[in-house]
Amino acid sequence: xxxxxxxxxxxxxxxxKYVELRCDPISGHTxxxxxxxxxxxxxxxxxxxxxxxxxxxSGLPNDRFFAVRPEGSVSTxxxxxxxxxxxxxxxxxxxxxxxxxxTQYFGPxxxxxxx
Amino acid sequence: xxxxxxxxxxISVVEKEDVTLDCVYETRDTTYYxxxxxxxxxxxxxxxxxxxxxxxxxxxxxxxSWNFQKSTSxxxxxxxxxxxxxxxxxxxxxxxxWGVTGGGNKLTFGTGTQLKVxx
Numbered sequence: 001x002x003x004x005x006x007x008x009x010x011x012x013x014x015x016x017k018y019v020e021l022r023c024d025p026i027s028g029h030t031x032x033x034x035x036x037x038x039x040x041x042x043x044x045x046x047x048x049x050x051x052x053x054x055x056x057x058s059g060l061p062n063d064r065f066f067a068v069r070p071e072g073s074v075s076t077x078x079x080x081x082x083x084x085x086x087x088x089x090x091x092x093x094x095x096x097x098x099x100x101x102x103t104q105y106f107g108p109x110x111x112x113x114x115x
Numbered sequence: 116x117x118x119x120x121x122x123x124x125x126i127s128v129v130e131k132e133d134v135t136l137d138c139v140y141e142t143r144d145t146t147y148y149x150x151x152x153x154x155x156x157x158x159x160x161x162x163x164x165x166x167x168x169x170x171x172x173x174x175x176x177x178x179x180s181w182n183f184q185k186s187t188s189x190x191x192x193x194x195x196x197x198x199x200x201x202x203x204x205x206x207x208x209x210x211x212x213w214g215v216t217g218g219g220n221k222l223t224f225g226t227g228t229q230l231k232v233x234x
Contacts, residue, residue, distance in 0.1 A: 031219070031220065033220075033221065033222075035222075040227075041226055041227075042119075042208075042224030042225050042226050042227050043206075043222070043224050044224070045221040045222065045223070048219045048220075048221055050219065055219055056219050056221065059221070089158065091160065093160075095220065098220055099220065100146065100147075100148065100210060100211075100212055100220050101147075101148035101165065101167055101210055101220065102220055103150070103162055103165055104162075104220070104222060105162060106152075106159060106160035106161075106162075107159070108157070108158060108159045109158055109159070
């Protein structure tokens with residue numbers, strides 16, 4: 001079956017602009033996670049959804065970052081007033097449930113570059 | 116303190132050599148899960164294995180094997196007879212309940228080990 005998909009694969013924007021990154025999880029997976037990976041680092045947790053609700057957004061760096069999952073499937077990560085420090089690969093993952101230890105499957109990521 | 120430490124930043128081996136990637140973790144939980152993921156140059160994280168804290172049996176899958184030792188908080192990964200296709204960054208990750216809000220299953224990753232296998 002289809003894996004996690006993310007669009008766009010690459011996004012170049014100018015400082016101060018608004019961007020949206022989209023994630024389409026594996027069909028039937030109720031939990032969806034966003035991570036951010038900077039160069040040479042491991043992915044860092046941003047936010048997780050169980051169904052439509054954001055159950056844990058403790059990893060969002062500040063209020064410029066926001067994410068939604070209105071119908072419990074596709075999710076959009078939104079970044080306002082982008083800064084150069086936001087440049088990174090944004091990874092989305094999904095798992096069948098949100099139970100501890102359930103395996104997360106990752107998408108290919110969106111590489112965001114803020115000029 | 117790092118929750119997941121992968122002290123080896125980069126390892127280079129010649130094809131057919133065996134190589135072990137180290138992972139040391141830190142948690143207050145008695146129930147937790149450990150994972151290994153592979154990130155090839157294409158960038159997508161590929162799931163390799165999951166292990167829960169109550170299962171200390173070593174596991175072998177083809178050329179891959181994992182050694183989980185709670186006494187030393189380590190979950191090491193060995194590739195036997197390495198191949199060029201094994202070249203990638205390998206990440207160890209921890210899933211724990213301690214201090215996690217909203218339930219869930221967020222992963223804490225190490226900084227990864229870059230493995231280069233040369234002919």
